[in-house]
Amino acid sequence: MIKGIYTSASGMIPRTLKQEVFANNMANANTIGFKKDRVFLHQLRRAKNGLMTDLKWEVPMVDGVYIDFSQGFTRQTERPLDVAIEGNGFFVVSTPEGERYTRDGEFSLTQEGVLVNKNGHPVLSDSGPITITGDDISISADGIISVDGSELAKIRIVDFDKPYNLTRVNYGYMALANEEIQAVNAEGYKVRQGYIEESNVNIIEQMVDMLVSFRAYEAGQKSIQAQDETLDKAVNDLGRVR
Numbered sequence: 001m002i003k004g005i006y007t008s009a010s011g012m013i014p015r016t017l018k019q020e021v022f023a024n025n026m027a028n029a030n031t032i033g034f035k036k037d038r039v040f041l042h043q044l045r046r047a048k049n050g051l052m053t054d055l056k057w058e059v060p061m062v063d064g065v066y067i068d069f070s071q072g073f074t075r076q077t078e079r080p081l082d083v084a085i086e087g088n089g090f091f092v093v094s095t096p097e098g099e100r101y102t103r104d105g106e107f108s109l110t111q112e113g114v115l116v117n118k119n120g121h122p123v124l125s126d127s128g129p130i131t132i133t134g135d136d137i138s139i140s141a142d143g144i145i146s147v148d149g150s151e152l153a154k155i156r157i158v159d160f161d162k163p164y165n166l167t168r169v170n171y172g173y174m175a176l177a178n179e180e181i182q183a184v185n186a187e188g189y190k191v192r193q194g195y196i197e198e199s200n201v202n203i204i205e206q207m208v209d210m211l212v213s214f215r216a217y218e219a220g221q222k223s224i225q226a227q228d229e230t231l232d233k234a235v236n237d238l239g240r241v242r
Contacts, residue, residue, distance in 0.1 A: 015213050021065060022210040025201045031172060033104035034199035036068050036206075069164055072103070072200040074192060080137045081107040081115070084195040089157040089186030090174065093121040094129065100173035101158065101166065101183075106196050115145075119171045125153040139193040159186035 021037045028034040074084045083105035085091070090101035106118055115123045115130040122129035134147035143155035160166065165181055166174040176183075 017065070018213045019210060022206050022213065026203060026206050026210075028172075029199055029201040029203050029206075031104075031199050032106050032196050033072070033102055034172065034201065035070075035072075035103070036199065036201045037065050038068050040064050040066060067164070067166070067168070068200060070200050071197070073198045074195045075198055076195050078194045080139075080193060081109065082194055082196050083107065083139055083143075083155070084192045084197040085157065085186075085189050086192060087186075087189035088159045089189045090159070091117075092124045092156045092158055092183075093117055093119075093173070094124055095119075095121050095171070095173070097169070098175075099124070100169065100171070100175055102173050103197050104172065121171075124156045126156055127153070130155070139191060141190045141192075143191045155191065157186045157189060157191070158183040159189075160184070 018039045021039050025036040028036075071086065074086060085103060085105065090103060091105060093100050093102060100121070102117070104117060107115055107123055108118070109132060110116055110120075113131045113133050115132060117123060124130070130145065130153045132145065132147055132152065136148045138146045139155070140146070143157055145152045145155065160181060160183060165177045167177045169175045
């Protein structure tokens with residue numbers, strides 16, 4: 001009986017985490033360049049007398065939360081400083097904490113003509129921040145910025161070995177999980193001027209997953225309640241001396 005309660009409770013723990021992940025994904029569904037989180041679960045099989053052929057029960061365990069870096073939908077904005085990456089790679093921006101990486105290409109110019117993102121952090125080229133003075137701005141498929149017909153700079157787009165070992169930090173940026181990771185120039189990508197990349201969150205999918213997870217959590221609650229009631233009768237009624 002106690003083992004049954006333990007098993008039911010163990011099954012509810014990862015459901016709580018999944019609900020938190022789903023809620024965070026849905027809250028960022030309209031965040032440009034956002035990459036959704038996923039929860040990886042595994043079943044821990046417990047053997048009887050050390051023999052895996054005689055399983056007693058299985059307990060779902062959280063192996064970890066990982067970021068799904070799949071491509072988001074690219075939406076046309078027709079703004080000349082909006083750019084989206086199709087394929088691999090990240091934009092590099094300079095922050096007070098160091099270089100950070102993002103798929104959000106919603107850029108603008110400061111009064112001094114410095115290309116920045118919505119957080120006011122400079123967008124980097126291979127030689128540093130990009131300053132634009134001119135009216136006719138075009139950005140090629142490989143990220144080269146031309147102003148009034150003359151090439152000015154190339155937007156720095158980097159990539160990393162897969163699976164990506166990146167972590168979320170402030171302002172929705174990605175940062176290196178450890179210093180051993182080396183950024184390399186991205187390959188196999190295309191820059192689209194006048195577009196932005198939406199988040200890769202599918203609202204309908206997240207709502208369905210959230211409902212399924214909630215029902216499983218609810219079933220665990222009812223199972224614990226039923227077993228608790230049975231245990232209460234076994235202790236207080238069956239053992240009563242009359």
